[in-house]
Amino acid sequence: MMKKLIYIFLVLPFLTSCGDFLDPDPRDRLSDRMFWEDETSTDLYLNSLYTYLPSYGNFGESQFNSGLLTEGMTSMLKYGSYSAGRGNANTIVFNPFFVTADQSQGLVIWTESYTRIRRVNEFMAGIRQYAEYPDDVKNRYEAQARFFRAFLYYQLLLRTNTVILYEDLPESNNKPLSSTAACWDFVEQDLAFAIEHLPVQWSSDQTGRITKGAALAMMSRAMLVAERWEKVREAANEVINLTDNGAKIYELNSSYQAAFQSYFSGNKESILEFRYQLPQPTHTFDRKFAPGGDWANNGGDASPTQEMVEEYELATGGKPDWSAWHGRTTETPPYELLEPRFHASVLYNGADWKGRKIESFEGGRDGYVDYGFQPNTFGKTTTGYYLRKYLDESISDISTTRSAQPWIEIRLAEVYLNLAEACYNLGETNMANNALKTIRDRVDLPYNDNTGDELFHAIRQERKVELAFEGFHYWDLRRWRVAHEELNDVRFHGLKITKAGEVFTYEYVDVDKQNRKFPERFYNFPIPIAEIANNTAVSQISLW
Structure with a gap:
C-alpha cells in the first residue's frame, strides 16, 4: 500500500508543521477508503490542509496577498507601483469604487475559502465513515481538521461579519447566512475541540503538527475579534503558562530580530509557523521587497512611510521631535538613536545591509523615484525606506536563490498583546499594564502604567509597532471602527533624499499625490455575485 501511495502522491520535503506534502485533491485517482487504511495514508491526506496557513500570510503565493500586504492600505506602508497586481493597494485606497462584488482586488476571499472549508469537511466525513482507529487517534485527526476550519472561518469573519456555516457536507447549495454570534460560536467550538484533543508536544516523528498551544493562541486571536474578552484572557494565559515537564513551552526571544526565526531553530516565541525549505517549497518575498541594489531593477515593491518611522521611540524611551524633517534639511535624521524594533524592521539611507550601506537617495545604488512618475518602481523606493523585517540577509544573490525563511503565523508577543487588550476591556488594568x-x-x-483612554492608546501603539508589517494593522483599525477616521481623506509621506558631494538633503514629500479613501462599506466586504447566484437563501451584504 505505501509503495502505491508513493507513486501517486507528490511528496515534498516540507514542514508546516508537518513532514510530507499531498496534492490537495487526489480523490479522482484513489478511493476515499484508502486514506483511512493506515495512519501514514491519513497523515498524507491531512497534510494538504496544512498548506492553507501561509496563503493568508505575507509569504503566500496566492490570490490572497499577491501584490497586497494589507499594511499598504494604512499609514505603515506605501506601494510604489500603480500597475495591475503590484499596485492593488493603491487601486483600493485611491479608487475604492473599483472594489465590487465581482472585482475584489484581493480583499474578498469567499470562494477559495469555502472550497477549502469543503476539503476540511470531506476529511472529517472520511473519519466518520471509514476510520477504524482508536477514539484518541480519531480525535487527534479531527482536532487538527477543526483547527483549520476555525482558521478559515476566522479569515472570512475578519472580512465579512456574517457567513454561511457548514458543519458537514451540504446536500444543497441553498443555505442562509448565520448571525455573527452564531458564527463566532462555531469558531470557538472548533478551537475548543482542538484545545481538548491536541497534545502539548508531538512525538518526534510528528514534530511540527498543530499543538494545544497553537490552538489556544488562535483562540486568543479569534476571540479578540469576536470581543469575547474572558475567552481571550483565559486562552492567552494558558499559552503563556503552558509547560512540558516543568519547562515553559513558549518564551519571548531575547532578540526582537530573532523572533522571526523558526521554532525548530530555537525560537521559542514562534507558536504557529509554516516552514519553507530549499530547494522547495520556497517563496519570493526577498525578490519582491528587497532593496533595489540587491538585484538591479527588481524588489522594493512597498516601502515603510515616514509616518510609520515616526511611530518608533528612541532607544531610551519617548519619541524624537521630527519637525525638522517636515520640510527640507541637511540634518541627519535620528535613525541611529531609535529602538531595536525600528532597526529590525526598516532599512534607511546609510543602514548596514549585506556588507554595504543602503543608498536610498536619488541616483544611489538602491535609488529613489517619485510615486506616479512611472507604473513600476524597478526596485527604487518611493519613501526613502525599505522593509527589513522578514528579509533574509544571508541570501547573497536573490536573482538565483529563492527565499526559505519561515512564515510565523502566531508568535507569543501577539498573545501578550491580545491579553493586554482583553484585560483592558475587562477593567483589569494591572494585568493589561503588565502585559505591555x-x-x-x-x-x-521603559514603561509607566496607564489607565483609561491612555491605556487603550498604549495598547494600540504597541500593537502597531510590535506587529508592524505582520498583517494586523488594517484589520485592527477596522475592528476598532476607527479606519474611517485614520484612513479617509489623508495622505502619507516619505523623505526624498538627494546627495551633493558628501551632503544629503532630506525633503518631506507627499508619496500619495491624492487623498486616500475608506468608505463605510469597507467595514463589511461583499459576497461574490456568483456565490449569491448559486445560493437562493442569501442576499448581498448591506451597502454593496
Whole structure:
C-alpha cells in the first residue's frame, strides 16, 4: 500500500508543521477508503490542509496577498507601483469604487475559502465513515481538521461579519447566512475541540503538527475579534503558562530580530509557523521587497512611510521631535538613536545591509523615484525606506536563490498583546499594564502604567509597532471602527533624499499625490455575485 501511495502522491520535503506534502485533491485517482487504511495514508491526506496557513500570510503565493500586504492600505506602508497586481493597494485606497462584488482586488476571499472549508469537511466525513482507529487517534485527526476550519472561518469573519456555516457536507447549495454570534460560536467550538484533543508536544516523528498551544493562541486571536474578552484572557494565559515537564513551552526571544526565526531553530516565541525549505517549497518575498541594489531593477515593491518611522521611540524611551524633517534639511535624521524594533524592521539611507550601506537617495545604488512618475518602481523606493523585517540577509544573490525563511503565523508577543487588550476591556488594568511591560522589556524600553483612554492608546501603539508589517494593522483599525477616521481623506509621506558631494538633503514629500479613501462599506466586504447566484437563501451584504 505505501509503495502505491508513493507513486501517486507528490511528496515534498516540507514542514508546516508537518513532514510530507499531498496534492490537495487526489480523490479522482484513489478511493476515499484508502486514506483511512493506515495512519501514514491519513497523515498524507491531512497534510494538504496544512498548506492553507501561509496563503493568508505575507509569504503566500496566492490570490490572497499577491501584490497586497494589507499594511499598504494604512499609514505603515506605501506601494510604489500603480500597475495591475503590484499596485492593488493603491487601486483600493485611491479608487475604492473599483472594489465590487465581482472585482475584489484581493480583499474578498469567499470562494477559495469555502472550497477549502469543503476539503476540511470531506476529511472529517472520511473519519466518520471509514476510520477504524482508536477514539484518541480519531480525535487527534479531527482536532487538527477543526483547527483549520476555525482558521478559515476566522479569515472570512475578519472580512465579512456574517457567513454561511457548514458543519458537514451540504446536500444543497441553498443555505442562509448565520448571525455573527452564531458564527463566532462555531469558531470557538472548533478551537475548543482542538484545545481538548491536541497534545502539548508531538512525538518526534510528528514534530511540527498543530499543538494545544497553537490552538489556544488562535483562540486568543479569534476571540479578540469576536470581543469575547474572558475567552481571550483565559486562552492567552494558558499559552503563556503552558509547560512540558516543568519547562515553559513558549518564551519571548531575547532578540526582537530573532523572533522571526523558526521554532525548530530555537525560537521559542514562534507558536504557529509554516516552514519553507530549499530547494522547495520556497517563496519570493526577498525578490519582491528587497532593496533595489540587491538585484538591479527588481524588489522594493512597498516601502515603510515616514509616518510609520515616526511611530518608533528612541532607544531610551519617548519619541524624537521630527519637525525638522517636515520640510527640507541637511540634518541627519535620528535613525541611529531609535529602538531595536525600528532597526529590525526598516532599512534607511546609510543602514548596514549585506556588507554595504543602503543608498536610498536619488541616483544611489538602491535609488529613489517619485510615486506616479512611472507604473513600476524597478526596485527604487518611493519613501526613502525599505522593509527589513522578514528579509533574509544571508541570501547573497536573490536573482538565483529563492527565499526559505519561515512564515510565523502566531508568535507569543501577539498573545501578550491580545491579553493586554482583553484585560483592558475587562477593567483589569494591572494585568493589561503588565502585559505591555513584558513586551517593552524585551527591547529595553521603559514603561509607566496607564489607565483609561491612555491605556487603550498604549495598547494600540504597541500593537502597531510590535506587529508592524505582520498583517494586523488594517484589520485592527477596522475592528476598532476607527479606519474611517485614520484612513479617509489623508495622505502619507516619505523623505526624498538627494546627495551633493558628501551632503544629503532630506525633503518631506507627499508619496500619495491624492487623498486616500475608506468608505463605510469597507467595514463589511461583499459576497461574490456568483456565490449569491448559486445560493437562493442569501442576499448581498448591506451597502454593496
